[in-house]
Amino acid sequence: MKKILKKCVAGLLWIVIFSVSTSYAQTNNSDNEYKKPLKQVLTEIQDRFHVKIKYPEDMVKDRFVPYADWRYKTTAAATLASVLAPLDMKVNEEGPNAFKLKYYEYSRITVEEGREKLAYLSSRYNDKTSWEKRKYDLRPCMLQALQLSPMPARPKSKPIITNKRVMDGYTVENIAIETLPGVYVSGSLYKPLKIKGKIPVVLCPDGHFGDGRYRADGQYRYATLARMGAMAISYDLFAWGESLLQFKGEDHRRSLAMTVQALNSFRILDYLLTLKEADPNRVAITGASGGGSQTMLITALDDRIKLSVPVVMLSSYFSGGCPCESGQPVHLCGGGTNNDELAAMAAPRPQLVISDGGDWSANVPDTDLPYLQKIYGYYGKPEMVQNAHFPKEGHDYGKSKRLAMYDFVAEHFNLNINVVKGADGKVDESKVVIEKYPAQYVFGPKGENLPANAIHGFDQLEKLFNK
Secondary structure (H helix, E strand, C coil), X not given: CHHHHHHHHHHHHHHHHHHHHHXXXXXXXXXXXXXXXXXXXXXXXXXXXXXXXXCCHHHHCCCEECCHHHHCCCCHHXXXXXXXXXXXXXXXXXXXXXXXXXXXXXXXXXXXXHHHHHHHHHCCCCCHHHHHHHHHHHHHHHHHHCCCXXXXXXXXXXXXXXXXXXXXXXXXXXXXXXXXXXXXXEEEEEEECCCCCCEEEEEEECCCCCXXXXXXHHHHHHHHHHHHCCEEEXXXXXXXXXXXXXXXXXXXXXXXXXXXXXXXXXXXXXXXXXCCCEEEEEEEEEEECHHHHHHHHHHHHCCCCXXXXXXXXXXXXXXXXXXXXXXXXXXXXXXXXXXXXXXXXXXXXXXXXXXXXXXXXXXXXXXXXXXXXXXXXXXXXXXXXXXXXXXXXXXXXXXHHXXXXXXXXXXXXXXXXXXXXXXXXXXXXXXXXXXCHHHHCCCCCCCCCCCCCCCCXXXXXXXXXXX
């Protein structure tokens, strides 16, 4: 009886499968746009091209590909691009025959597309005159895209400075600056313990790393620069760190984050250059990842920056995936630009591009650097742009990258790097004190010292710009 039952079930199952297949074959035509489930299409692509495609189930659930079988090309990559285009999806190539399904990213194109765009941009100018015309066409558009044209009025309040600490060869103070009415940016200001005459200023915008400006690798960098004789300031991303006292974490992924962060850098520099010890002829900016995006953007827009070190961010095919890097239409200026052109706007000021083999900056030595050298060559100074590439490293501002930056800043700003070297002749960061969060808070452990006029909520920030 059981055997008969099993045969009946198997027979019914075969009938159902046959019926569905027949029905599908009969209805899979132009009347229904040759539509197929996305998951089925991806499986078929994997089988046909012998590749692996990673994706979470919720990305493919209830999604269909129109004219699916008509979209096949000669390679897996070309087929996936064709299949996914109408769904606003794409894949990232993670290795040989390995892909990962992604939603469409407006800020990222393929490596080859990036090279093609860079070649096109490069063809638009061939000497200093034509390049500077392009540069000065871009700049006002970029400021307008950021909603910073005209520039908002600067609040008249004085910076809030608290809790000065004296360390081995340097000091640290907590600082907050009002950049818009009721909007504050918090940071840590590092200075040499003994200051003689004018000293360099180094802006250190933060990137998207855990612990923000409080992280250890950041503190090593800021303090070592101070021990070398410069003043260095680190400061929070918008809606990170103490900015969370005023805004929610999700507000960081709003387009105005890009605007506020740019304004924060301008306002911080405005203040630091009022200090009697600040040397306006030796102003630098350096940051990694999102901080690298800020480094290129601020240098492009502000001639007060005399030296820049963008870290693990320069790429011809990636403009920064966070809205704080590409949320405003800056990269649409001039008929379309990219981070290479933004970095080129630093010319002929000294620039060290730091890159690695583990992210989108992997192609800097053979793609981005030659382009930058061409632009710097228009000024007769191709040697003023350099690249420190670490092919076996990843996306960070690690020690090897810091060492390259220290040498570059010391050389161009005439700093004595020997004061931070040990007996072995290498830079010694061990004298830097790594502080915990509370020591670096401007407004107290619970934000109890936040000024009374501080706004709360993204809607209030929008009202400031709507005025």
